[in-house]
Amino acid sequence: MTVETINPHTGQSEYRHELMDAAAIEAVLAAAGDAAERWAATPLEERGALLRAIGHQLRARRGDLQRIMTAEMGKLGKEALAEIEKCAGACDYYADHAAGYLREEIVETDASRSYVRYEPLGCVLAVMPWNFPIWQVFRFLAPALMAGNVAVLKHASNVPRCADAIALVLRAAGLPEGVFGVLHIDNEQAADVIRDARIAAVTLTGSERAGRSIAANAGDQLKKCVMELGGSDAFVVLEDADLDLTVRQAVAARFANAGQTCIAAKRFVVVEAIADAFVERFVEAAAKLRLGDPQHEATTLAPMARQDLRDELHRQVRASIDQGARALLGCEPDASHAGYPASILDGVAPGMPAYEEELFGPVAAILRVRDEDEAVRVANDTTFGLGGSVWTRDAARGERVARRLRCGVAFVNAIVRSDVRLPFGGIKRSGYGRELAGHGIHEFTNIKSVYVA
The missing domain is CATH 3.40.309.10 (Aldehyde Dehydrogenase; Chain A, domain 2)
Incomplete structure (x- = not known):
C-alpha cells in the first residue's frame, strides 16, 4: 500500500512510501529481539555516552530535521528548532540522571538484606503522533533506552520522513543495530505487532479513539501500556x-x-x-x-x-x-x-x-x-484531565x-508544558501512566523486590 504525505501549506505531494510487508516487519522485530538482551546488559555508563552522542547528532542535524518537520506537518521553523533542542536536552538529562533514578533502593525489613531494583522489560512499541514528531518520540525514547529497553516506532502516517530521520540520527550516534527500529505500518498491522511475543510494552500519544484501540489490544495480551491522550x-x-x-x-x-x-x-x-x-x-x-x-x-x-x-x-x-x-x-x-x-x-x-x-x-x-x-x-x-x-x-x-x-x-502563572524534570500525564479520558522524570523511566521497568533471608 502506498502512503502519500501532503505539504500542509502548499497542498502539494511531499513524499510517497510503501507500507511494510510481513517480511519487513519481521526483520525489524527480529533485530529488536536479538538486541534486547545485549542492550540490557550494556553498562549504564555506555548507554549514557550513547545518549549524549544522540543529543549531539540532533543538534548537528537540526537544519535538516527542521525542514522535514515543516514540510510534513507544517510546523513553524523556529518552533521546530526549539523542539529539536528540547529533545537533545532530554538526552543529556537522562544521561546525567538515570543512574540516580535506577539505583537500587535498600528497604529495611526482617531480612538480612532487602531492596528494590529496576530492570528493563524488553522491547517497547511506541505509537506516536504527528504534532511534535521529534519530541514525542524522544520523550519516551530517552528514558526507555537508559532503562535498558529497546524500542520500535510506529509513527503517524503523515510524518514518515521524521521517523526515518530519527533512525538516521541514532545510527549516526552509534546506537547498536536493533536497539531502535522504525515500522511503517497501518493500524491493523500495529495491532498484530502488539500481539507479537517480542513486544513487552506499549506507549501511545494520540487521540482518545486511538487510545481505546491500542489499550484494548495491549490489555488483551496483558502488556503494560502508557496512554497520553487528548486534553481540553x-x-x-x-x-x-x-x-x-x-x-x-x-x-x-x-x-x-x-x-x-x-x-x-x-x-x-x-x-x-x-x-x-x-x-x-x-x-x-x-x-x-x-x-x-x-x-x-x-x-x-x-x-x-x-x-x-x-x-x-x-x-x-x-x-x-x-x-x-x-x-x-x-x-x-x-x-x-x-x-x-x-x-x-x-x-x-x-x-x-x-x-x-x-x-x-x-x-x-x-x-x-x-x-x-x-x-x-x-x-x-x-x-479530560491533562x-x-x-x-x-x-x-x-x-x-x-x-x-x-x-x-x-x-x-x-505559567503556560502548561512538559518538563523533563517533572512527571507528565493525565487522568480521566486524557489517559494514564506518566512520562519524564523518574516516574517516566520507571514506567517501563520491572520494579523488582529482592529479599535475602
Whole structure:
C-alpha cells in the first residue's frame, strides 16, 4: 500500500512510501529481539555516552530535521528548532540522571538484606503522533533506552520522513543495530505487532479513539501500556490576574503549534469581573498573528497539519456558533490548503462542541464565570484531565486553586508544558501512566523486590 504525505501549506505531494510487508516487519522485530538482551546488559555508563552522542547528532542535524518537520506537518521553523533542542536536552538529562533514578533502593525489613531494583522489560512499541514528531518520540525514547529497553516506532502516517530521520540520527550516534527500529505500518498491522511475543510494552500519544484501540489490544495480551491522550485544558483567569502577563501568555498557550497541542489552553475560564477587559485584549493580541508559509520568519501562525483536521475543527466551530457561541475573531477557514486563522469564540456554554470536545487547532473558547469557586467547577467540568493553569497576582491563592484542578499537570502563572524534570500525564479520558522524570523511566521497568533471608 502506498502512503502519500501532503505539504500542509502548499497542498502539494511531499513524499510517497510503501507500507511494510510481513517480511519487513519481521526483520525489524527480529533485530529488536536479538538486541534486547545485549542492550540490557550494556553498562549504564555506555548507554549514557550513547545518549549524549544522540543529543549531539540532533543538534548537528537540526537544519535538516527542521525542514522535514515543516514540510510534513507544517510546523513553524523556529518552533521546530526549539523542539529539536528540547529533545537533545532530554538526552543529556537522562544521561546525567538515570543512574540516580535506577539505583537500587535498600528497604529495611526482617531480612538480612532487602531492596528494590529496576530492570528493563524488553522491547517497547511506541505509537506516536504527528504534532511534535521529534519530541514525542524522544520523550519516551530517552528514558526507555537508559532503562535498558529497546524500542520500535510506529509513527503517524503523515510524518514518515521524521521517523526515518530519527533512525538516521541514532545510527549516526552509534546506537547498536536493533536497539531502535522504525515500522511503517497501518493500524491493523500495529495491532498484530502488539500481539507479537517480542513486544513487552506499549506507549501511545494520540487521540482518545486511538487510545481505546491500542489499550484494548495491549490489555488483551496483558502488556503494560502508557496512554497520553487528548486534553481540553482550562486557562483560569481570576479577577486579580496581571492582564499584561496573562494576555501575552494566553496567546502563546492557545496558538503555539497552530493550537495542535494536547496541553494547549483550550477553555479560557474567566471571572466575570475581569472578563471584558481580558477578552478585548486577547482578541486584539491574537489578531496580530500572521498565518502563512511556516518557513518564513514573518509567519507567526502555522497551518494545521492536514486539511481533514482543519475541516473537522471548522465543523466544531460552526456547530458551537449555531448553538449560540459568538465568533469574535476568525472562525472561517483560510484560502490556503490547511490554514485556519487565530479564532476566538465567546459565550461558550455546556452542550456546545467548544465546551464538551477537544478543539485541536487555533480556536480559543471563552467561558465566563462568577467567581473562583465557579471557575474551579467549570474547569473540572470536562471528561479530560491533562493540564490546567491559574492566573492571579497572588501566587498562594493560585496554588490553592491549582490543587483543586482535577488534572495531571497544573501550573500557576505559567503556560502548561512538559518538563523533563517533572512527571507528565493525565487522568480521566486524557489517559494514564506518566512520562519524564523518574516516574517516566520507571514506567517501563520491572520494579523488582529482592529479599535475602
